[in-house]
Amino acid sequence: MTDTDTQPRIGFMFDRDRAPEELAGFAATVEELGADDLWVVEDLGWTGAISAATVALAATRTLRVGIGIAPVALRNPAVLAMELATIARIYPERLVAGLGHGVTEWMRQVGAAPASPLARLEESIVATRGLLAGETVTLHGREVTIDGVRLVHPPAVVPPIVTGVVKPKSLALSGRVADGTIIAEGNGPAELAAAREHIEAGRAIGDRPSHELIVFAYLHVGDDPGRAAAETGEMVSGQAEWLGVAPADLFTLIGPAADIPAKVAALHAAGATTVVLRPLGSDPDSQVRTALAALSAR
DSSP states (O other): OOOSTTSOEEEEEOOTTSOGGGHHHHHHHHHHTTOSEEEEOOOTTSOOHHHHHHHHHHTOSSOEEEEOOEEGGGSOHHHHHHHHHHHHHHSTTOEEEEEEOOOHHHHHHTTOOOSOHHHHHHHHHHHHHHHHTTOOEEEEOSSOEEEEEOOSSOOSSOOOEEEEOOSHHHHHHHHHHOSEEEEOTBOOHHHHHHHHHHHHHHHTTSOOSOOEEEEEEEEEEOSOHHHHHHHHHHHHHHHHHHHTSOGGGSBOEEEOGGGHHHHHHHHHHTTOSEEEEEEOSSOHHHHHHHHHHHHHTO
C-alpha cells in the first residue's frame, strides 16, 4: 500500500473472536488487496500469537505480520527467543514481535503476575533481543534470569521488538529499549501526542536507532449509525471503560468510507507510522476492501 514515507503503513487485525481456521484465508485476502501488514492478538483463552503469526506468514508471500501482543509474564525469554528466531529465519524481515505486560487480571488467573511488571518487560526485551542477535546472554535481573544462554540458530536479521503499553512509565520504557510502540484502539491524535512525549523522553536516554509508532483503530464502514452501533457498541463500550473515557470520546473509523482517509491522515500527522484497522461486525473481508479502496482514492 505504501510506496513512500509520506503515507503510513496500513494493516488489518485478525480479530480474536474469529475462528483460527479462517486466519490463512483472511491473511491471503489482505495481502491480495494490497495491505502492508496483518496483526494477530494473544488474549487469554483465545489463541496463541506465535502459532497465529506462523499461520499467517505461511499463507502469504510478502505481507508483514505483527504480534500484538505476547505477554512477557507468560513467556520465558529464552523460549520466546527460540520461537521468534525460528519464524524470523524462515520468513526473514516479515515479522514484528509485539510484547507487553499482559492484562493484570489475566496474569493473576494463570499465576503469572510479576512483582514488577516494568522490570519484567524491560528485562525480557533486553534478553530476547540479545539472544536473537546471537549473543551469549547472562542477565540476573529482578524478574528475569538468563545464565550463559546462546541460540544455536539465531536469525540473520533480528525482527523489531515493539511494545503494547499504555501508561507513562511503560511508554518511556518503550522509547528507551524497544523498536516501536503499539497504541491501543480508541486513542486519537491528541492521545498520540501525549504518548509521544513519554516515548521521546525514553528515547533520549536509550540507544535504539528508530522507533515505529503503531496505532490500532476500530473499523466499521457504513452509512447506517444504527447498524454500526449494534455491531460495534459492545466492543466500543468495553474499550472506553478500559481507557477510562466515554464511548463517544473514542477515536474510531466507524462511519462512512469517505471519512477514512482524513482520519488515517490525522493519525499519521500525529506521528503514526503504521495504522492497523480492526474490522468489527459482519463481513470483515468487505470492510478491508472498502477501506483500502477509500485510501487508494486519496
